[in-house]
Amino acid sequence: MVTKEKNTPMSLRRGGAAVPAVPPRLRRLRRLRHSRRLIAWTFLAPAVIYLVVFFAYPMYRNLDLSLRNYTVEAFVQGNAAFTGWANYSAVIHNPTFVPALYHTLIFTVVSIAFQFTIGFGLAVFFAKNFRLSRVLRALFLVPWLLPLIVSASTWSWMLNTNFGVVNSALGWFGINPVDWLTAPVWALVSVIIANIWIGIPFNLVLLYSGLQSIPQDIYEAAMLDGAGGTQRFWRVTVPLLKPVIGITLLLGFIYTLRVFDIIWIMTKGGPDNTSTTFSTWSYQLSFGNLVPQFGPGAAVANLLIVLTLIFAFIYLAVRRRLDTA
Numbered sequence: 001m002v003t004k005e006k007n008t009p010m011s012l013r014r015g016g017a018a019v020p021a022v023p024p025r026l027r028r029l030r031r032l033r034h035s036r037r038l039i040a041w042t043f044l045a046p047a048v049i050y051l052v053v054f055f056a057y058p059m060y061r062n063l064d065l066s067l068r069n070y071t072v073e074a075f076v077q078g079n080a081a082f083t084g085w086a087n088y089s090a091v092i093h094n095p096t097f098v099p100a101l102y103h104t105l106i107f108t109v110v111s112i113a114f115q116f117t118i119g120f121g122l123a124v125f126f127a128k129n130f131r132l133s134r135v136l137r138a139l140f141l142v143p144w145l146l147p148l149i150v151s152a153s154t155w156s157w158m159l160n161t162n163f164g165v166v167n168s169a170l171g172w173f174g175i176n177p178v179d180w181l182t183a184p185v186w187a188l189v190s191v192i193i194a195n196i197w198i199g200i201p202f203n204l205v206l207l208y209s210g211l212q213s214i215p216q217d218i219y220e221a222a223m224l225d226g227a228g229g230t231q232r233f234w235r236v237t238v239p240l241l242k243p244v245i246g247i248t249l250l251l252g253f254i255y256t257l258r259v260f261d262i263i264w265i266m267t268k269g270g271p272d273n274t275s276t277t278f279s280t281w282s283y284q285l286s287f288g289n290l291v292p293q294f295g296p297g298a299a300v301a302n303l304l305i306v307l308t309l310i311f312a313f314i315y316l317a318v319r320r321r322l323d324t325a
Helices: 024-066 071-075 087-091 097-126 133-142 148-158 165-172 187-212 216-224 227-241 242-257 261-266 278-287 294-324
Strands: 009-015 017-020
Touching: 009 216, 024 294, 087 294, 097 187, 097 242, 097 278, 097 294, 148 165, 148 187, 148 261, 187 242, 187 261, 216 227, 227 242, 227 294, 242 294, 261 278, 278 294
Parallel strands: none
Antiparallel strands: 009 017
C-alpha cells in the first residue's frame, strides 16, 4: 500500500529531501518585484532602442569610417581596407586643420559670449513683468522658432553686397558697401552675427525660467538689509542662478560647436576657408567633392566630438569645484 508523504506547513518533499516551503506572501512579493522590473524595462525599452539606433550605432559607424579607407567602390563592395589612425594623421597635417580649429573656437566662444550676455540682460529686463512683457518675449522667440535654413537665407539676403538692407542702411551714413559674405575679413564675422541672433532666445528662455524660480522673499530681505540693485544682482541673483547659468553655457557650447546650417548656407566655409569650421570641413570632405573622402570626413567629425567632450569635462570640473567651495 502506497502512502502519501506528509507535508508540514514549512516544508515540501522533493526526492526524499525536505525543502523549506515558500510562504504565499513571499511568492506574491517576488511576483510583484518581477512585474515591476518588467514594467520598468518596458518603459525604458523605447529610450534604449532610440539611443542604440540613433546614437550608439551611428557613432560606431563613424568610428569605423574614420579607421578605414572608404571609397564609393568600398561602400558598394564592403571591402574597405583598415588604415588605423592614418585618416586622423592626414587630417591633423592638413593645412586646413589649424584654421578650422581656430575658426571653430572663435565662432563658439564669441557667439556664446554675446548670446549669453544679451540673453541674460533680456531675462533680467523681462523679469520685472511690465506691461506688454509677454508680447515682447514672444517676439524675441521668433528667431528660435524659425527653421535654420530660413534664418540663414534671410541673413544672406540682408548681408548681400549689392542689394542687402544692411549695406543700404550703411549707405545712409555715407559708409561704403561691405562685402560681408565674400571678403575674408568679414565672412566669419557675418556668420557669428547671424548665430548670435539665432541663439539669444535660447539663453533668454532658460535664464528667465531660472529667475522665476528665485523666491521674492530673498530680494525683500536683501532690500531691508540695505542692498542696492547692483548688490542684489551680484550677491543674490547670480549665486542662486549658478546651476541654470552652468547648464545654459554647457548646452550653448555643445550646440554652437556643431553649427553647420548657418555657415554652409551663408558662406559654405569660404572664401578661401576663412569661415570653415570642423562641421563644415567634415561635410565638405565627405560630400562636397567629386571624389568623397569619407574616412577623413569621419575623422574630423570625431575630433569635433572629442572637442565637445573636453568642454563638457571642463564644465563638470568647474561645477564640482564650485559646489565644494
